[in-house]
Amino acid sequence: MLNMDTRNELCKYARKIVDSGLVVGPGGNISARAGDKMYLSPSGFALEEIEPEQWIEVDIATGEVTDVGLRPSSEVLMHLFGYRQKPDMGAMVHTHPSNCIAFTLVERQLPIMFPDQAALVGRTAYIPYLIPTTDLLAEAVAAKVNEASSILLGNHGLVTTGRNLREAFYRTQVVEESAKIYLSAKAAGTPIPLTNEEVAAIAALESEDYRIQLLQKMK
Numbered sequence: 248m249l250n251m252d253t254r255n256e257l258c259k260y261a262r263k264i265v266d267s268g269l270v271v272g273p274g275g276n277i278s279a280r281a282g283d284k285m286y287l288s289p290s291g292f293a294l295e296e297i298e299p300e301q302w303i304e305v306d307i308a309t310g311e312v313t314d315v316g317l318r319p320s321s322e323v324l325m326h327l328f329g330y331r332q333k334p335d336m337g338a339m340v341h342t343h344p345s346n347c348i349a350f351t352l353v354e355r356q357l358p359i360m361f362p363d364q365a366a367l368v369g370r371t372a373y374i375p376y377l378i379p380t381t382d383l384l385a386e387a388v389a390a391k392v393n394e395a396s397s398i399l400l401g402n403h404g405l406v407t408t409g410r411n412l413r414e415a416f417y418r419t420q421v422v423e424e425s426a427k428i429y430l431s432a433k434a435a436g437t438p439i440p441l442t443n444e445e446v447a448a449i450a451a452l453e454s455e456d457y458r459i460q461l462l463q464k465m466k
């Protein structure tokens with residue numbers, strides 16, 4: 248099955264991720280689900296270099312890779328375990344954003360600081376450093392995907408999930424911006440995040456234009 252729409256969408260967001268400076272060089276890997284398959288970046292490519300036909304098709308249930316002469320990303324298990332664990336997950340974006348990595352060198356829990364972060368991302372989970380590409384990292388991420396749509400990986404980077412690539416990509420941008428804001432606020436003084444009540448009030452704004460507009464951008 249070719250699933251060209253999914254492949255083209257992956258190329259589009261791969262380019263946006265690179266253009267936004269969320270990875271450098273061949274770092275990072277992204278995937279999207281189509282039916283019972285996932286499509287994942289191949290190993291050894293910079294994200295923006297991947298052609299539509301080069302995304303690797305992997306059967307989510309069996310892990311079987313359709314042979315096109317390329318190896319899947321070394322984080323294949325992280326993506327695979329994520330889709331198995333979370334049936335409504337349509338995409339996973341793993342990047343190495345500089346402010347997120349810097350944040351994990353000094354802190355663990357990213358507070359919720361501003362309305363877009365509360366509405367689009369919510370709580371961010373944290374996993375201490377684990378060696379990349381291992382079953383351990385894949386299992387640790389899979390254990391958190393139903394708890395939070397963004398997961399900071401200590402001394403490593405960020406994983407976001409979403410119903411689609413657009414949502415996962417926006418979340419990556421917002422978490423990276425949040426980490427940047429936190430670090431600059433902390434350099435200037437003591438950051439004061441939103442209270443739990445303030446976050447809950449934003450989550451409850453179902454009928455407000457603000458939240459509806461944000462959510463429409465995510466579709």
Ligand SMILES: [Zn+2]
Nearest residue numbers: 275379403404
């Ligand atoms: Zn990584």
